[in-house]
Amino acid sequence: MSGVHKALRQPTPKSGAAKRGRWAQTMISKGLPSKPLTKQSLTKLLRAEKKRRGIPQSQLVFVGIHNIAQWWWCGMYSVLKSQRNELEFFATYLADRVSLALSLDQVDTIPTAAFELLEVGAGLTLADLELHTKSSTQAQSQDIVADLISISPAIDKYENGLAVEMAQAERYPKLRWSFQWNDFVLIGIPDGITKKIVYEFKASSNEHFFRTAARPIANTQADLYGLFFGRNEKRVQVYIRETGEVITLEGPIDKDRAISTLRKFASVVAGSLPMAPKPFKCVSCEERDACTIRAR
Numbered sequence: 001m002s003g004v005h006k007a008l009r010q011p012t013p014k015s016g017a018a019k020r021g022r023w024a025q026t027m028i029s030k031g032l033p034s035k036p037l038t039k040q041s042l043t044k045l046l047r048a049e050k051k052r053r054g055i056p057q058s059q060l061v062f063v064g065i066h067n068i069a070q071w072w073w074c075g076m077y078s079v080l081k082s083q084r085n086e087l088e089f090f091a092t093y094l095a096d097r098v099s100l101a102l103s104l105d106q107v108d109t110i111p112t113a114a115f116e117l118l119e120v121g122a123g124l125t126l127a128d129l130e131l132h133t134k135s136s137t138q139a140q141s142q143d144i145v146a147d148l149i150s151i152s153p154a155i156d157k158y159e160n161g162l163a164v165e166m167a168q169a170e171r172y173p174k175l176r177w178s179f180q181w182n183d184f185v186l187i188g189i190p191d192g193i194t195k196k197i198v199y200e201f202k203a204s205s206n207e208h209f210f211r212t213a214a215r216p217i218a219n220t221q222a223d224l225y226g227l228f229f230g231r232n233e234k235r236v237q238v239y240i241r242e243t244g245e246v247i248t249l250e251g252p253i254d255k256d257r258a259i260s261t262l263r264k265f266a267s268v269v270a271g272s273l274p275m276a277p278k279p280f281k282c283v284s285c286e287e288r289d290a291c292t293i294r295a296r
């Protein structure tokens with residue numbers, strides 16, 4: 001990697017996950033710039049990244065898997081929301097690559113030149129992250145870098161937006177990573193992940209919304225996570241606010257549904273119009289001002 005110089009390395013501690021975790025945190029903190037990147041610099045970086053990939057500036061590239069699953073609420077909503085959130089997801093993608101590259105001692109500092117920064121962590125995969133996470137606290141490292149690179153810890157606020165209800169969720173380890181699918185980069189963080197399953201937790205006001213919205217959205221989100229994180233089974237739980245009940249669904253990952261949802265999403269990004277949803281969904285929709293198919 002041109003221009004990214006390696007300083008003298010401290011030896012990696014040979015034993016003790018906690019020790020190695022602390023060591024990684026220290027190395028990461030040393031490599032970070034002293035001030036966070038601004039929204040303006042991130043916007044310039046996003047433009048540079050699209051140019052580097054040979055993709056038109058207007059084309060959507062960085063998308064949260066959470067937003068794609070919203071297709072089952074409204075196809076137009078999932079695309080408009082993704083377009084509005086692209087900068088934040090790009091920041092998350094960048095923060096995760098950089099933090100892993102720093103943790104693995106691939107670089108000592110974050111380069112200031114855009115073309116160098118955008119190359120940091122190229123070639124790193126989920127397998128690298130999983131191997132590294134076994135011996136350290138990568139999630140914390142991602143947060144440290146995200147604070148400095150990102151305009152906000154983008155993705156977690158969508159995944160953890162259930163604040164109170166999340167207290168009902170089961171606890172599993174978490175992983176956050178990005179995946180290439182056609183021209184898109186998809187950023188995902190399941191609510192939990194083990195060697196065998198992905199875990200997704202949602203809340204729904206009542207059983208009607210569970211059947212018509214929360215269940216298909218949560219199932220699809222878990223299918224997408226299973227597809228990209230390479231797990232074959234899912235465990236989905238939905239908290240019903242009206243009754244306080246938690247409904248549990250388990251089963252194999254439906255890769256066909258994951259891929260067909262991605263294709264539908266991509267076709268609207270490319271200009272097709274999705275079917276309009278039931279009019280009540282448009283009443284308080286946060287995307288209604290930008291929406292061309294909303295119920296009037």
Ligand code: SF4
Nearest residue numbers: 074077282285291294
């Ligand atoms: S206004 Fe209605 S059609 Fe438009 S994005 Fe929102 S829910 Fe979908």
